[in-house]
Amino acid sequence: MHPVELFELVIAMCLAIIILHFAARRLFLPPAVALLAGGTALAFLPGLPAISLNPELVLVIFLPPLLMDGAWFTALGHFRRHLVGILSLAIGAVVFTTIVVAVVAHLLLPSLPWAACAALGAIVSPPDAVSARAVLQRVRLPRRVMTLLEGESLLNDATGLVLFRFAVAATVTGAFSASDALMSFGVLAVGGVVVGLAIGGLWVLLARRLGDDDLVIAISMLVCWSAYLAGEKLHVSGVIATVTAGLVTGWYQHVVLSARTRMRGTSFWSVMVFFFEAAVFILIGFSLRGVLDRVGGLEVVIEQMAWPVTVIVVAMTLARFAWVFASDLVIAAAHRLRLTRKPPLGPRASTVISWAGMRGVVTLAVALTLPEAMPGRDFMLVTAFAVILGTVLIQGMTLGFVIRLTGVGRVQEVGPKLTLSQAEAAIGQVQLQVVERLAYDEEGKLIHPQLLNTYQRRAAIRANYPGREEELAPNLKAHFDVVLAAIAAGRAELVRLHRAFEIDEETLHDLERDLDLEELSALSASS
Incomplete structure (x- = not known):
């Protein structure tokens, strides 16, 4: 594709984003649903060139700013208070879902190696930060539930990426060590926190000394990519580095930024994030055409893959329910034994958290990085796309209804000391x-x-x-x-x-x- 044609396509995509957002508002649909459906429809327009995504480039471009945006506005006090619950979802639920999906995939396709099944589980297990933000912005939930979901979306990608890398390596080499994997995850996590703290601390120093609105806004924009790329270059978690840097800058921005800088920067950042977030769903829709062409068309998917893919999607959804409800039972038992002051969430809030497990750009990008020689690669690509479509379209459209049905949005929590x-x-x-x-x-x-x-x-x-x-x-x-x-x-x-x-x-x-x-x-x- 000629560079000018590529630029024209980008401009056309921006116009499509505006039109689809407007249509979503008029039709009372979640914007993510309209964008995903619109991107899928646009992918099959006659004359439109096929869009080929570089998965690593997609992650580098889109993931850091969207993680940064979520971390910047995260209530750090609530985040610390509910850190155990957040880690339970971001690590425990992802690992458990990976295991469940791997077992189900191996039962359905016995010829698929265990390591490849684990890779599939790691691809579909982490709920996506972009998808979660796109849906959660339209609903009102109690503070504890919202903190758990937002915190999970910031950290679970790191767990999924680590599991995926080890599963792919095990498939290629035929060797796997649980102790090595656990130690590696610890190094990645701690290293990511250290890098994020360093980048965030540097931003605080520069923001206090630059004294120019444009320069401060510019370095603020670069924090997310700086933290992510520095983390990846140092072979630690770029995701955790970005989230940590976002938490640091979000905490200190109230005391280091002037009113004018904050107002101008917030306006600029919100528009940029709007287009980035929307472009993710458009590109996911565009990629469907390439996936179908690779596996031989829609007929092949329906005839050969529909049943196992459906079972895996259901198993993935039920695994999240099982983990959330089992964890809440443990909290309830600990609360009755006075081992913790934190009361259980209860079945209504647990239902909402279980249902809010939308997948998105990370699932697709990771699936696209599968080696060509990976056993079952085509099936994994189709499953990844089906998981994204199913969770965004079905769970995204019905989450508001589930919240109203359970009455979670009406639950009164103990609020702050001052109104x-x-x-x-x-x-x-x-x-x-x-x-x-x-x-x-x-x-x-x-x-x-x-x-x-x-x-x-x-x-x-x-x-x-x-x-x-x-x-x-x-x-x-x-x-x-x-x-x-x-x-x-x-x-x-x-x-x-x-x-x-x-x-x-x-x-x-x-x-x-x-x-x-x-x-x-x-x-x-x-x-």
């Missing part, structure tokens, strides 16, 4: 104290009465200002200096409340956005 209005009152009190202290000069004279009666004085000040700029400019600057000092005090109090776990992540972002807008308004008026 949004109480946090606003606390910030307002701190700001008022600063204004009262700075509104008077050294002799006790009130020099900023407009700050004590803002709305009544604002019109008079603006009407009196034209023609007297030189005379009033010093007073105006002093006025907004007090405003900015009050905003800074409010921001410090907001961060303190968050660090003390008295407000949650949503309240932090809501109030921080208000303070950012107030600061930008003051800076604009004073310039």
